[in-house]
Amino acid sequence: VLWTFFSPEMRRSNMPRDGSNMVATDDTLYITIGGECIALDAQTGKREISVKAPQGRDVGWLSANNKQLLTTTVKNSSNYEADSGEWYDGVGAADVQRVVSDALLSHNSATGKEQWAYRGGAVMNSTITIAEDIIYFVESRNAKLSQSANSRIAPAELTSQHLVALNRASGEKLWEKPVDFSKCENMLYLIHAEGTLVASGSDSSKKYHIYAYDVSSPALRFGTEKPEVPELWRKTPTVSGSEEDAEKKKREERQSHHGGHLQHPLVVKQTLYSDWRAFDLRSGNLLKDITVPPRRGCGNMAASNHLMFYRNHSQTIWDFNAKTTTKLQGSRTGCWLGMIPAQGLLLAPESSGGCSCLKEDISIQT
Numbered sequence: 001v002l003w004t005f006f007s008p009e010m011r012r013s014n015m016p017r018d019g020s021n022m023v024a025t026d027d028t029l030y031i032t033i034g035g036e037c038i039a040l041d042a043q044t045g046k047r048e049i050s051v052k053a054p055q056g057r058d059v060g061w062l063s064a065n066n067k068q069l070l071t072t073t074v075k076n077s078s079n080y081e082a083d084s085g086e087w088y089d090g091v092g093a094a095d096v097q098r099v100v101s102d103a104l105l106s107h108n109s110a111t112g113k114e115q116w117a118y119r120g121g122a123v124m125n126s127t128i129t130i131a132e133d134i135i136y137f138v139e140s141r142n143a144k145l146s147q148s149a150n151s152r153i154a155p156a157e158l159t160s161q162h163l164v165a166l167n168r169a170s171g172e173k174l175w176e177k178p179v180d181f182s183k184c185e186n187m188l189y190l191i192h193a194e195g196t197l198v199a200s201g202s203d204s205s206k207k208y209h210i211y212a213y214d215v216s217s218p219a220l221r222f223g224t225e226k227p228e229v230p231e232l233w234r235k236t237p238t239v240s241g242s243e244e245d246a247e248k249k250k251r252e253e254r255q256s257h258h259g260g261h262l263q264h265p266l267v268v269k270q271t272l273y274s275d276w277r278a279f280d281l282r283s284g285n286l287l288k289d290i291t292v293p294p295r296r297g298c299g300n301m302a303a304s305n306h307l308m309f310y311r312n313h314s315q316t317i318w319d320f321n322a323k324t325t326t327k328l329q330g331s332r333t334g335c336w337l338g339m340i341p342a343q344g345l346l347l348a349p350e351s352s353g354g355c356s357c358l359k360e361d362i363s364i365q366t
Contacts, residue, residue: 003045116171233284260297
């Protein structure tokens with residue numbers, strides 16, 4: 001152990017409706033604590049810089065890369081902290097409210113000096129996505145949101161939605177597109193790969209809706225007057241037929257509890273994994289030759305180019321090429337993202353302490 005850092009105020013929960021408050025670069029760990037974002041030296045834990053939000057605001061979402069620190073601001077006491085053991089698997093009004101930001105700020109990551117600021121609508125933290133030096137997000141331009149007591153907003157109030165793209169270096173708005181993701185009631189995510197921007201979320205019946213846009217043209221990457229943002233495809237739960245009905249029933253059983261309706265999509269090369277199905281990223285065609293292994297809703301999927309990592313009672317590894325699974329018996333991850341492949345290692349802390357879910361098999365195989 002190189003060093004330790006304690007701060008009860010940095011605790012954050014209900015991640016599907018918010019965003020992370022901790023990010024690491026090669027040499028620095030950035031953490032948001034209330035109205036402040038601090039940078040800690042990765043080797044010593046020494047505090048390097050501090051970025052403070054304006055009075056009445058806390059630091060929300062953050063990201064750091066290429067000597068740039070990006071943060072957002074939310075109204076005080078807006079982030080979820082799970083003080084009373086809340087169970088965010090639920091779909092009640094208190095569980096599905098999204099944390100939205102009123103400003104997106106860029107700073108020099110070494111000095112903390114502000115470089116630019118974007119203030120538009122209510123930016124949904126769970127949608128902020130950075131790819132190819134472009135920042136994408138969905139914002140609501142409902143003028144009444146500014147009067148809310150905090151930055152937790154019910155999905156039904158997030159009206160007048162726009163998909164927005166900013167130049168990461170300058171903060172200049174490249175384009176915007178009116179959208180309607182109101183069917184994504186439980187949560188809303190964005191993900192980008194191969195010039196494709198995908199929005200997804202599940203409705204009150206826990207069925208997924210997926211929308212894919214083509215953002216690959218130079219006009220969209222560099223900004224021109226009123227560039228077109230073509231929709232490539234969309235998927236809604238309208239399958240029919242005996243085989244599809246059987247598969248639908250199977251998915252519904254998995255989605256009915258333990259976060260099955262909160263899964264973040266995943267892209268590996270040209271394949272989009274969502275709703276326990278595999279789609280061609282550009283066409284949206286269902287890839288019937290890929291059978292995603294059965295798994296519970298607990299925790300999110302993570303992947304490298306050849307392996308997928310997830311929780312199915314215990315931690316499990318799926319080899320895309322060999323089409324085999326390996327279960328790490330007796331070891332379980334947390335309920336959000338607990339298995340991270342990075343630099344040839346699988347970082348997977350054992351997180352079942354306090355978990356009440358039944359273990360399928362706790363034996364340790366040698």
